[in-house]
Amino acid sequence: MMRRFKTIAFIINSKAIVISALAVLSTYLCIRWNVTANYPLTLIATAIVFPIVFSINSAYKRREAVLDDYASMKAHGRAIYFATRDWLDKTDDDKQRKCRSLLGDLLRSSRELFNAPRAEMLDREEQVYGCFSNLSRFIREDLRQAGLASGEVSRCNQYLSKMMLAFEQVKHIYQYRTPRTLRAFSDFFITILPPLYGPYFAYVAKDFSFGLTYVMPVLFALVLVSLDKIQEHLENPFDQVGQDDVMINAEKFMDRLHAGARTQTQDRAA
Numbered sequence: 508m509m510r511r512f513k514t515i516a517f518i519i520n521s522k523a524i525v526i527s528a529l530a531v532l533s534t535y536l537c538i539r540w541n542v543t544a545n546y547p548l549t550l551i552a553t554a555i556v557f558p559i560v561f562s563i564n565s566a567y568k569r570r571e572a573v574l575d576d577y578a579s580m581k582a583h584g585r586a587i588y589f590a591t592r593d594w595l596d597k598t599d600d601d602k603q604r605k606c607r608s609l610l611g612d613l614l615r616s617s618r619e620l621f622n623a624p625r626a627e628m629l630d631r632e633e634q635v636y637g638c639f640s641n642l643s644r645f646i647r648e649d650l651r652q653a654g655l656a657s658g659e660v661s662r663c664n665q666y667l668s669k670m671m672l673a674f675e676q677v678k679h680i681y682q683y684r685t686p687r688t689l690r691a692f693s694d695f696f697i698t699i700l701p702p703l704y705g706p707y708f709a710y711v712a713k714d715f716s717f718g719l720t721y722v723m724p725v726l727f728a729l730v731l732v733s734l735d736k737i738q739e740h741l742e743n744p745f746d747q748v749g750q751d752d753v754m755i756n757a758e759k760f761m762d763r764l765h766a767g768a769r770t771q772t773q774d775r776a777a
Contacts (some may be wrong), residue, residue, distance in 0.1 A: 523732035526701050530724035533705025534712070538720070544706035551731075554696040558689055559734045565685045566741035573680055573744050573753050576673040580617075581760060583666040583673075584610045587646070588764055590663050595653050602649055607764050609645055613638040614757035617674060621681050621745040621755065628682065639671055684742055697735050701728040 537543065591606040592598060616638050620631035646663045655663075701724060708727075712720045740749030747754070 518733040518736050519729065520732075520736060523729050523736075526698060526732055527725045527728040530701035530705065530708070530728045531721045533702040534708040534721060534724045537705040537709035538712060541709075542706050543710035545710050546704055546707040551700065555693055555700065555731055556734070558693045559731075559738055562685050562689060562693065562738045563734070563741060566738055569680050569685070570741060570744040570751065570753065573677050576677045577753060577755065579673040580614070580670050580677075583670045584613070584760075585764065586666045587642070587663055590655070590659065590666075591650060594655055594659055595650070597653070602653070605649065606645065607761050609638065609642045610764070611757050611761040613642065613670075614755055614760055617677075618755035618757060621677070622747065625682060628678075632678070635674065639667070639674075643667060681743075681745060690738075693735060693738075697731045701731065 588603070588606050588610060591602050595602075613635065616631070616634045620628065620635055623631055643664070646660060646667065650663065651657075651660045704724070704727065708721075708724045711723065715723070741751060744751070744753045746752060
């Protein structure tokens with residue numbers, strides 16, 4: 508129940524309350540001074556609903572693309588770990604532990620980059636590529652020199668290159684947002700149209716009971732502002748503000764690798 512209230516609080520904020528109050532005030536003044544007009548509602552669809560729905564769809568696709576690339580990074584990292592664990596004639600816990608540590612450092616540095624402001628991107632990006640470099644040296648020095656066949660080393664390097672490609676794709680989503688001019692356009696009309704539609708609300712008020720006169724302007728403002736707020740939360744899937752954000756859980760990933768290593772050790776002992 509508390510989670511639902513938090514979700515509602517994310518959508519209905521101070522902006523929604525202010526615009527609702529302005530719409531109610533405008534409706535009250537228009538009713539009092541008998542200022543009415545039958546404005547077309549198609550203006551709302553053209554100026555607000557269509558741009559916001561387009562932006563929400565675009566932001567949602569960005570989030571889904573991030574999830575796909577994040578899954579690719581984890582899957583290919585896990586493949587490198589399995590190669591360390593299973594492809595060598597003689598492997599040891601030290602190599603597996605080092606591989607887990609390198610993969611964990613990579614995910615943690617990626618998380619720090621995507622959760623930080625874009626002004627810090629260059630410095631944090633160097634840390635991420637430092638982790639990629641360490642992983643590349645691990646494949647060359649620890650796996651190849653331990654007797655891993657050249658074809659299998661090449662395959663591990665392919666896994667690494669796919670991880671780098673996935674990281675770059677996520678980085679571009681982090682770096683670039685949906686069109687700012689479209690967002691500014693929608694935000695402008697969301698702010699001004701509910702109060703400007705006061706004459707329309709006064710016009711249709713004759714069809715409502717006395718206590719319901721101001722329900723429509725309030726709902727009108729809440730719906731538009733809530734759609735804008737949904738788009739804003741989906742815009743950055745890394746800020747950890749909304750409930751639909753992408754969380755890079757490096758610790759859970761490492762725990763799963765370690766649990767798999769313990770299971771294999773127990774199977775060999777049996």
